[in-house]
Structure formats: C-alpha cells, structure tokens
Amino acid sequence: MLPYRDSTLLDIAIEHALVFCSKVIVVAGYRADELVQQYQHQPHILVVVNPDYQQGMLSSIQKGIAAVTSSWFFITHADMPCIDPQVFSLLSQMRHERVVFPGNKQQTGHPVLIDAALIPQILALPTTAKMKQVLQTGEEQYLQLDASSGIYHDIDTPEKYQQLLRTCK
DSSP states (O other): OOTTEEEEEHHHHHHHTTOOOOOEEEEEBTHHHHHHHHTTOTTTTTEEEOOGGGGGGGHHHHHTTTOOOOSSEEOOOOOTTOOHHHHHHHHHTTTOOOOOOOOOOSSOOOOOEEEGGGGGHHHHHHHHHHSHHOOOOSEEEEEEHHHHSSOOOOSSSHHHHHHHHHHOO
C-alpha cells in the first residue's frame, strides 16, 4: 500500500482497470483486514482473502479466479500503476482467443487476458506450479504494445519504486 500521487499504487492500478472493467477482484494476504475494510463499500471491487498467501503467487491467483463470474478476465499485479487503461480495451478486442499477452514471446507484460474456460485447469495446478503451464501452450496470442503503455512497469524493489516516483506520470 505504497503511497503514489495522492493515493496508493493499488488504488491507481484499480482505478485504471475500472476504466474498462466492470469489477476488480483484489486478492489480499498480508494486511488483508485493511484491504477488506478499505474496499468493503465499493461495489465494483471485491476483496478475496488468501490466508495461504505465503505459498506463493499462484495460490493468490487461484483464490482470485475462483471468484470470477465473467466469461473472460484479466490478471495483473497490484504494483503496476502505469498500465494505460486503454490496454484493457485493446486486449479485450481479442477476447475470442483463449489467452492474450501484451508484448511478445520473449517479453510478456500485464494485464493478461484469459478465457474463463481455463479456470478449472488453473485451479487444479499445485501451488508450486507456474501459470505458464496453462497459459503458454502454443495457442496463446500476443498483442504488440509499446513499453510506454506500462505493461512491463512492475514495482518490485525499493529502487523501482523510487524510479516510479521520478518518472511515471
């Protein structure tokens, strides 16, 4: 819940997704109570708690997608506030595909568009597995987007956070 602009990284990422998406599912582990309280009265935001978040990212993805009710959905990280909201719209134009990554085979970004028909396969994965086992099977598609669209700008380190504060507008 790092501060960013007059908000937080998470709030900005949610705001950008809600420009196009009708609902955002936030999976919370660490500090989950704070997130539940913060978003409980916002009808377009559903907070799903993952008590096993220390098992890794896949366990959180599985908790989140278990709450999906649409025929397709996006997965992205909460620490990617620079994703241009238009990216969601551009990817959605390819929703007839099973999986669409922004980027290319050598470098994929986020958000990833996924057909809900893949949910059972993802839920069946052991938490030690990687999502790529289901998503990158040779049938996935790629949408070439400029890096300035924010699809690669993941804030994983204190250094990247400081860089964000200096560069992402």
